[in-house]
Amino acid sequence: MTLLREPDHGTPDRTGAVEARSVTVEIDGTAVTVPAGTSVMRAAGLAGVEIPRLCATDSLEPFGSCRLRLVEIEGRKGTRPRARPRAARTWLSRPARLGCSGCAVGWSSSTPPITPATA
Amino acid sequence: MSTVYVPADSAARSVGADQVAAAIELQAARRGCVVDIVRNGSREMTWLEPLVEVACPDGRVGYGPVAPGDVAGLFDAGFLDGGDHKLGHGRTDQIPWLALQNRLTFSRVGIIDPLSVQDYQAHGGLIALRRALAMTPEQICDEVTASGLRGRGGAGFPVGVKWRTVLDAPAWPKFVTCNADEGDSGTFADRMLMEGDPFMLIEGMVIAGLAVGAHEGFIYVRSEYPDAVATMQAAIRTAYKTGWLGPRVLGSDHGFDLEIRVGAGAYICGEETAMLESLEGKRGVVRAKPPLPAIEGLFGKPTVVNNVLSLASVLVVLAHGSDFYRDFGVGSSRGTQVFQLAGNVARGGIVETAFGITLGQMLEQFAGGTASGRPIRAVQVGGPLGAYLPPTEFDLPLDYEAFAQAGAMIGHGGVVVFDDTVDMAAQARSAMEFCAAESCGKCTPCRVGAVRGVEVIDRIVAGQDAAANVVLLQDLCELMADGSLCAMGGLTPMPVRSVLQHFPESMDGSAARTDQQDRTGGARR
Numbered sequence: 001m002t003l004l005r006e007p008d009h010g011t012p013d014r015t016g017a018v019e020a021r022s023v024t025v026e027i028d029g030t031a032v033t034v035p036a037g038t039s040v041m042r043a044a045g046l047a048g049v050e051i052p053r054l055c056a057t058d059s060l061e062p063f064g065s066c067r068l069r070l071v072e073i074e075g076r077k078g079t080r081p082r083a084r085p086r087a088a089r090t091w092l093s094r095p096a097r098l099g100c101s102g103c104a105v106g107w108s109s110s111t112p113p114i115t116p117a118t119a
Numbered sequence: 120m121s122t123v124y125v126p127a128d129s130a131a132r133s134v135g136a137d138q139v140a141a142a143i144e145l146q147a148a149r150r151g152c153v154v155d156i157v158r159n160g161s162r163e164m165t166w167l168e169p170l171v172e173v174a175c176p177d178g179r180v181g182y183g184p185v186a187p188g189d190v191a192g193l194f195d196a197g198f199l200d201g202g203d204h205k206l207g208h209g210r211t212d213q214i215p216w217l218a219l220q221n222r223l224t225f226s227r228v229g230i231i232d233p234l235s236v237q238d239y240q241a242h243g244g245l246i247a248l249r250r251a252l253a254m255t256p257e258q259i260c261d262e263v264t265a266s267g268l269r270g271r272g273g274a275g276f277p278v279g280v281k282w283r284t285v286l287d288a289p290a291w292p293k294f295v296t297c298n299a300d301e302g303d304s305g306t307f308a309d310r311m312l313m314e315g316d317p318f319m320l321i322e323g324m325v326i327a328g329l330a331v332g333a334h335e336g337f338i339y340v341r342s343e344y345p346d347a348v349a350t351m352q353a354a355i356r357t358a359y360k361t362g363w364l365g366p367r368v369l370g371s372d373h374g375f376d377l378e379i380r381v382g383a384g385a386y387i388c389g390e391e392t393a394m395l396e397s398l399e400g401k402r403g404v405v406r407a408k409p410p411l412p413a414i415e416g417l418f419g420k421p422t423v424v425n426n427v428l429s430l431a432s433v434l435v436v437l438a439h440g441s442d443f444y445r446d447f448g449v450g451s452s453r454g455t456q457v458f459q460l461a462g463n464v465a466r467g468g469i470v471e472t473a474f475g476i477t478l479g480q481m482l483e484q485f486a487g488g489t490a491s492g493r494p495i496r497a498v499q500v501g502g503p504l505g506a507y508l509p510p511t512e513f514d515l516p517l518d519y520e521a522f523a524q525a526g527a528m529i530g531h532g533g534v535v536v537f538d539d540t541v542d543m544a545a546q547a548r549s550a551m552e553f554c555a556a557e558s559c560g561k562c563t564p565c566r567v568g569a570v571r572g573v574e575v576i577d578r579i580v581a582g583q584d585a586a587a588n589v590v591l592l593q594d595l596c597e598l599m600a601d602g603s604l605c606a607m608g609g610l611t612p613m614p615v616r617s618v619l620q621h622f623p624e625s626m627d628g629s630a631a632r633t634d635q636q637d638r639t640g641g642a643r644r
Contacts, residue, residue, distance in 0.1 A: 064407030065561045067602045 009045035010056035014038045040071050120153040121199040124172040124179065126229065127158035128314050129346040130307065135187060136169035142190040143171070150194060160315020162229035163469035164216060172211055175201040181211035216466060216485060221447060221455050224431040225471050228315035234353055236361055239318045245369070247437035251326045252371050256286050259330040263433055266441035267453030272298055272389075272426030273501065273530040274606070275452075275519045278433065281423065284413040285331040288421035293333040295324055295423045296398065296416075297430055299340040299347070300382050300389040303502025305461035305535035308469055309427035313340070313347040316431075317354035318363070321377060323430030325368055326437065327423050328375045336377045337417070339394050342384050351379050386557040390605050391424040393559055404559045405605040426531070428457055449475035452518035452529075462499075462535035463489045478534075479513030486536060493538035497546070497622070501530025503553050504610035506617035507537075507546060526617060528610070543625035547618040548576040554611040565608025568599040572615065576626075585628025589619065 014035040021036040025043055032047040039062060041051050054066035125131075125140040140156055147154040162170055162181070170183035171193070180201040182193060189206060196204040208214050231238035239245070251259055264279025285293055297320065301309040313320060324336040340348050355377055358364040366374040380398055382388050388397045392406035395417050416422025432454060436444045445453045452474035458481060460467045465487035472481075478498065482488070489495055497507040500517075506527035508515070515525055522529050537546075551572030558565045572595055579588045596612030603609040619626055 062407055064604055065563070067563050067604065070602060 007045065008058050010041040010051065010053055010058070011039040011062050012058060012060075013042070041069075120155055122155045122157060122174040123199070124157050124159045124174070125169060126161045127233075127346075128161035128168075128229075128311060129344075130165050130311070131161050131168040131170070132346070134168050134184065138187045139169045139171060139185050139190065142187040146190050146194050152194075152199060154199070157232050159231065160228045160233050161311055161468075162211060162217065163225065163311060164214070164466070165468040166464075166466045167208070170211075171198075173198055173201060178210045178212060181208045181214070182206045183208065216468075219484060220471050221473050222471050223435045223444075223447070223455050224319075224428060224457060225312065225316075225469060227319065228312060231316065233315050233317055233350055234357060236318075236357060239316075243438060244318055245322065245363075247434040248322050248326055248363075248369065250437050251329050252369060252373065254329075256330050256332055257283075259326065259437070260286055262441050263330070263436055266436040266444040267448070267451065268429065268432050268436055268444065269452070269519065270426060271428035271432065271457070271531065272391075273303075273528070275529070278425065278429050281413055281425075282327065282330045284411070285333075285421045285423050288414050290415075290419075290421050292335065293331055293421045293423075294417045295327040295331065295333045295336040296395070296425075297324060297336070297338040297427060298389060298391060298394055298424055299338055299344075299427050300394060301344070301427070301531070302341060302386040302389045303504075303531050303533050305499070306459050306502060306531050306533035307461075308457040308459050308532060310344050310347050311469060312427055312431055313344070314350050317351050318358065319431050319434060320351070320427055321354060321358050321363065323425075323433050324377055325364065325373075325375045326433055327425065327430060329373055331421070331423055333423065334374050334376065336375065337380050337398055338377065339380050339382060339388070339398055341382045341388075348379060348381055355379065385559075386553075387559045387607055390559075390607060392605070394424065395422065402559075404561050405607070407604060428531075447473035449473075449516065449518050450520055452520065456517065456529065456532050458517070458532045458534055460486050460534050460536070463491055463495075463538050464536045465490050474518045475516050477513065478508065478515050478517060479510075481517065481534065482513065482536065486534075489536060489538045491538050491540075493540065495536055496539040496541050497537045497543065499535045499537070499546075499614065500533070501528040502533045503550060504606070504613055505530050505533070506613050507543065507621065508617065509621045512621070526613070526620065528613065543618045543622040544576065544580050544630065547615045547626065548573060548580070550611055550614040551576060554607060558607060562602075562604035562608060564599045564602040565604070565611070568595055568603075568608060569611060571595060572599075572611070576615075579626055579628055580630060582628035582630075585626075589626060593619065 014037040022033050023036055024031055024033045027044050027047045028049055030047040032043055034043045034046060041056060044051050051069050053068050055063050123143055126136050143156060164170060167183035169185050170181050171185045172179045172181045182198055182204060183206060185206060193204055196202040198204055227242045231242055260279050260283040263282060264277060268278045269275040270278055299309050299313060328334060328336060338351060362369060364375055364377050368375050382397060385403045387393045388403040390405055391412055393403040395412060397403040398417055412422045412424050414421060447454050455471050455473050458470045460470060466485060470485045495510060497509055499505050499507050508527060515521055517529060519529055551569050554569035555573060558569055560566045575588050575592045579585045596616050599608050600612045
């Protein structure tokens with residue numbers, strides 16, 4: 001029997017979004033160019049890095065409930081280096097840094113808000 | 120004719136203010152005195168409630184706490200002319216507890232008849248709004264930013280910056296919402312302000328609308344505050360009649376409509392995105408951020424979400440200028456904070472003071488120790504998700520950064536005091552239990568973590584492998600703090616960690632060993 005592979009990158013495709021800009025990011029050594037507003041999760045998926053998740057799929061806007069993988073952003077809360085499997089070890093090369101629209105950073109009332117996605 | 124003030128604030132009513140007012144009316148009729156009873160807000164000295172005040176030529180003289188049975192004696196003592204009585208405190212504004220404070224946002228509360236338009240204007244009302252109407256939105260945002268005012272709901276985000284983000288957002292329409300879902304234990308400042316000076320909040324909402332270009336506002340009040348809801352609704356009706364709300368605010372081209380929405384008893388609806396969901400008529404579930412409410416908030420439109428005290432503070436900034444406001448406070452905590460003293464305190468109530476006073480000074484000068492007379496063991500600052508601090512931390516200055524560095528938070532300014540009979544392990548457990556009960560259930564660390572937290576603490580208290588379970592609890596706290604979607608799950612570890620840090624002896628399983636010893640008649644010895 002033939003298996004039809006339908007890759008799911010976790011969040012909707014942003015091609016043709018209001019902002020037509022694209023950004024190039026390097027994820028775990030692989031460069032990938034995606035439309036601005038794309039989630040880290042999707043960009044990673046396109047770069048061949050599969051990030052586990054439970055609550056995200058291409059057909060849904062980011063929901064952020066399973067918290068299976070989180071993104072740490074340098075200079076923001078949660079940047080302490082942790083050798084823990086639950087933290088996504090996906091570092092983005094600067095200055096091309098996407099905001100995380102796939103799964104919001106662990107939010108605390110004591111932190112300033114994260115500027116919306118666009119690098 | 121004498122004017123007598125008896126608070127209609129719900130804290131005063133809960134200890135019999137209505138009966139006292141009725142007794143005064145009855146005695147006055149019997150004695151043939153003409154007395155005008157004004158039901159004011161509270162002077163926020165809850166330990167003196169019901170506080171009866173009499174207008175005398177050189178100021179208001181206070182008597183309290185007055186029971187209905189004391190009223191005849193007060194008349195006998197000539198209290199209508201400020202006569203001496205054992206409940207008398209002399210001039211109310213000279214009571215040290217009040218005189219030592221910096222009353223900026225609470226300057227009118229308790230002084231005026233809450234629903235009197237004349238009183239409001241006679242005590243500095245509308246000055247800020249008139250000034251704002253003569254400014255551009257950018258100027259208002261800049262002025263508020265320059266004052267250094269930070270959100271008083273707990274997060275402490277700069278108000279001016281938030282407003283500017285909404286102003287710059289291209290979408291239309293925009294909304295102004297006020298978060299009056301004051302659910303933190305030991306907090307009551309929002310309620311007292313709404314019950315004692317409702318026009319102040321209305322004026323603040325209109326100014327926020329001017330600053331961001333919004334023409335519609337909502338005040339989200341918790342259902343546990345029926346008196347505040349009634350007062351606010353009456354004030355809004357009056358404000359429409361007098362032209363402070365409606366299509367032409369104070370005769371200007373700016374229109375602003377304001378409505379009250381009442382919650383349904385969910386703590387999580389005090390979280391701003393859950394509050395927006397609830398305002399939209401949905402279940403109060405937290406939204407993932409970004410997008411921020413300032414960009415996509417109520418009905419997906421740019422929305423200001425501010426606490427009652429933040430909006431009230433804006434009036435002080437605009438009426439007196441940003442320099443005046445910024446001159447209060449320390450570091451990056453500018454202006455005054457409205458602290459609420461509660462729990463086991465001798466003198467509870469609202470202490471509005473500049474940031475920078477130490478916790479110890481607050482407890483000594485204002486709280487006056489515990490009500491039970493026993494020594495203080497712990498103080499929880501910032502609501503049910505704030506840290507428990509032991510007396511060794513009482514030198515901490517009350518400002519956002521100093522508290523954050525100490526692993527604590529100021530939050531909404533609630534200060535709850537416990538004496539040495541408190542069971543700290545039970546307090547830690549109650550934080551997790553509270554989170555399990557109040558979590559919206561959307562994200563895993565909060566929904567599952569809180570339940571697991573209760574179980575782990577129960578094992579520690581029972582003495583089951585306590586050391587290993589404390590390590591597990593620390594790990595769980597880290598996961599909840601870093602992984603939760605919002606501050607509910609993110610801050611629940613704060614009280615738990617503070618107990619582990621400051622009161623480790625209560626979390627080492629020794630309580631269980633002591634119990635066993637007691638049961639076995641001290642067999643270990």
